[in-house]
Every structure is written in structure tokens, then in C-alpha cells.
Amino acid sequence: MSAGAKGMKGPAGGGARRGRTPVSKESLMDEAMKARDASYSPYSRFAVGAALLAASGRVHRGCNVENASFGLTCCAERTALFKAVSEGDLDFVAVAVTARTGHGAPPCGACRQVLAEFSPDMMVYWRDTRGRILEKKLSALLPDLFDFMDHGKKRSEGGRAGREDNR
Numbered sequence: 585m586s587a588g589a590k591g592m593k594g595p596a597g598g599g600a601r602r603g604r605t606p607v608s609k610e611s612l613m614d615e616a617m618k619a620r621d622a623s624y625s626p627y628s629r630f631a632v633g634a635a636l637l638a639a640s641g642r643v644h645r646g647c648n649v650e651n652a653s654f655g656l657t658c659c660a661e662r663t664a665l666f667k668a669v670s671e672g673d674l675d676f677v678a679v680a681v682t683a684r685t686g687h688g689a690p691p692c693g694a695c696r697q698v699l700a701e702f703s704p705d706m707m708v709y710w711r712d713t714r715g716r717i718l719e720k721k722l723s724a725l726l727p728d729l730f731d732f733m734d735h736g737k738k739r740s741e742g743g744r745a746g747r748e749d750n751r
């Protein structure tokens with residue numbers, strides 16, 4: 585928690601903060617839609633936004649960031665995840681993802697793996713082509729994730745402790 589330094593704009597520093605107030609899937613999806621406004625997608629024109637709810641109560645927004653070298657493009661979910669981790673959050677409750685109207689946008693395989701590194705049991709919300717919010721546990725979307733070592737052990741011993749070692 586100490587890494588979540590108090591910023592000048594409010595207690596959260598970066599990203600919206602809901603404190604301990606429960607965040608509904610609808611409001612998390614609203615955050616994802618706001619995140620989508622920042623999408624850098626001049627090549628595909630397929631804007632995507634994600635909002636990642638951390639166990640701390642912070643909501644981290646992310647958008648897809650494309651590149652002229654297409655393979656270097658980063659999805660909205662990973663943008664949000666990397667922002668969150670860089671700001672001290674390692675445990676997550678849920679992520680909402682949205683693309684343009686009429687397009688469902690569950691996380692791609694790469695994002696499922698990256699999200700599962702931290703919280704394989706988090707909820708994932710996305711919208712179907714009619715705009716309805718669908719939901720599934722990440723572990724259901726990625727049942728056999730690549731796991732270098734035991735997740736519980738890694739998160740309690742190697743995760744935060746590893747960061748301490750690097751200071």
C-alpha cells in the first residue's frame with residue numbers, strides 16, 4: 585500500500601478511486617468507455633478501453649496503443665494492467681473491456697495470460713454485439729494458463745517480496 589503514494593489530485597494519485605465503495609460492473613464498464621476515448625488506433629480505427637479494479641479499490645484505465653510496426657501494439661487491458669502494477673497494485677478484482685458499439689471485445693489470449701499472472705480468479709466483463717454486459721471468471725476464459733511456478737507462492741513470496749529486494 586505504501587507504493588500508492590498520495591497524489592496532489594486526490595488520494596489515489598493516478599486513476600479514478602472508489603475507496604472501499606463496491607464498484608458495479610456497470611460503473612466499471614463506464615470507466616472502460618472513458619478509457620476508450622484515449623485510444624491510439626490510427627491504423628485499425630478499432631478503439632478499445634479497459635478499466636481494471638484493484639483490490640485496493642483503485643480503478644486503472646487503459647486503452648489500446650497501436651504502432652506503425654503492428655506487432656508492437658499493446659491492448660487496452662495490458663495497458664491498464666501495466667499502469668496498475670507500476671503504481672503498486674498487484675491484486676485485482678475485475679476488469680471491464682469495451683470496443684466500439686456493435687463489437688464484442690473479450691480479452692485476447694495474450695491479455696488473459698498477462699492478467700492471470702496476478703489474479704486468475706478476477707471477473708472479466710465485456711459487452712456483446714448488442715451492448716449487453718457479459719461476465720466470466722478469468723480462470724474460465726483461460727483454464728490452463730502457463731504458470732512458471734505456483735501462483736499462491738509467487739504472489740505472497742516472490743511478488744511483493746521480490747519488489748522489496750529491488751529497492
Ligand SMILES: [Zn+2]
Nearest residue numbers: 659691692695
Ligand atoms: Zn489483448
